[in-house]
Amino acid sequence: MECKSMLDPAIANFFDERKEAWLKKNIKASMTESEKREKERECDQVFLLANWLPSAAKRAGQISISTHPCTFSHPSARKNKNGYVSSIIAQNTHKVDGLLRSGNVRAESDALGNAAALDVHKFLSLVLDDSQTLLNHIVQESELAQKLLKQPHCDYAVLRDDFLKMIETDQAAITSSKVKQVYYPVEDGEYHLLSILTNSGQLFELRKRLDRFRFGDDLKQARESRKANQYHATGYCEIYGLTTIGYGGTKPQNISVLNNQNAGKAHLLPSFPPSLKQREIRLPASDFFKESFTAWHVRDVLEALHRLFVTEHNNVNIREGRDYRIQQYVDLVIEKMWQVRVFLAENPSEPTSELPQEQKIWLYPQYQEQRELQNDWLDSITRHIARGLINHYSKNKFITNPVHLADQELFAIERVVEDNKELLR
Secondary structure: OOOHHHOOHHHHHHHHHHHHHHHHHHOOOOOOHHHHHHHHHHHHHHOOHHHHHHHHHHHHOOEEEEOOOHHHOOOOOOEEOOEEOOOOOOOOOOOOOOOOOEOOEOOOOEEEEOHHHHHHHHHHOOEOOOOOEHHHHHHHOOHHHHHHHOOOOOOHHHHHHHHHHHHOOOOOOOOOOOOOEEEEEOHHHOEEEEEOOOOHHHHHHHHHHHHHHHHOHHHHHHHHHHHOOOOOOOOOOOOOOOEEEEOOOOOHHHOOHHHHHOOOEEEEOOOOOOOOOOOOOOOOOOOHHHHOOOHHHHHHHHHHHHHHHOOOOOOHHHHHHHHHHHHHHHHHHHHHHHHHHHHHHHOOOOOOOOOOHHHHHHHOHHHHHHHHHOOHHHHHHHHHHHHHHHHHHHOOOOOOOOOOOOHHHHHHHHHHHHHOHHHHO
16 A cells, blocks of 8 residues: 555545546446455556556656647647647746736646546646646656656656656647638748637636636625625626637537536627717818818808809899808808817817917817917918818819809908807807
């Protein structure tokens, strides 16, 4: 019999569980007591360290540790004509950079390969009293690892090398056509071929946290209180819109160890594009009358003006109708001016350098004091409005054959705009 006191409790518990499962499978109720004892002796021999370790070490090479197993992209991606796809072990360092990435989330390493070697992976993944895994002890050749692997009739170096095959990686990186590929451009017109892989450790860490958040023992009382319509001091939260995704179908063990442990099910958080409020205001970059206020905004006014311009009559009613339409144009300019001002007051920003100074003073809240104390900018704006009406009328895409305006029309436009001067301040 082996002395269990020499083994770390995690290792001792591992073998106790394996023995219990073996006896449950091999001892039948119909057996005699002597047959049962014989099976118990056989079990002790199977799990004797000197017998089990060499067998486990030989099987260790059949499974590979990987943080990003390729089989999550396709179950058959493990092997191709070039050999086995390289096992990726990400060893990124932790940084307080606010990013959800490898290294910033403590998650288990996964493994893939022959399902018959899953017990070896579990053995090497045991977390010992010092919070390190048994695999780390073997890599570092700690005192514990040396005591464990130095068994009668066993070669320590051979056992260690065989166990370390689980984390060996090929020098040449081999990918698979079944893995999603992205050609990423680099310098000199060249490309890097990137294989997009799943960080399964993070995937199932997310499931673990979500399940704990949704079904933890501390939430049961809160849920019961809600059902009974009673007060609860802390309450609880719900996460809606979760999707459960399955990997591997009826054979989750063919995907990876973690996938098998989680019955092939993982949770996905809802991923929707942000709901953006459509902005109807276009801020001027170089000219208010070309970008924020265009001919399309005043199409009805311009078409009505055109009908007056082409009429053969010239009487007081026609002239009053013309002035009325010009006033409509100015009113719409003032309305748009206030829309821009209100938006800029709620969403402060700096004007572009291409915007004329008088338009900066006219529109931006940071120029309000200058707007109230000075008048030069106002004269420039009235000229902008008069010129804007003329340009909008003569250079649009919906009025064919616009009239060349005579001096009396130009004077009328300038006069109406001048009458609204103080409303523009």
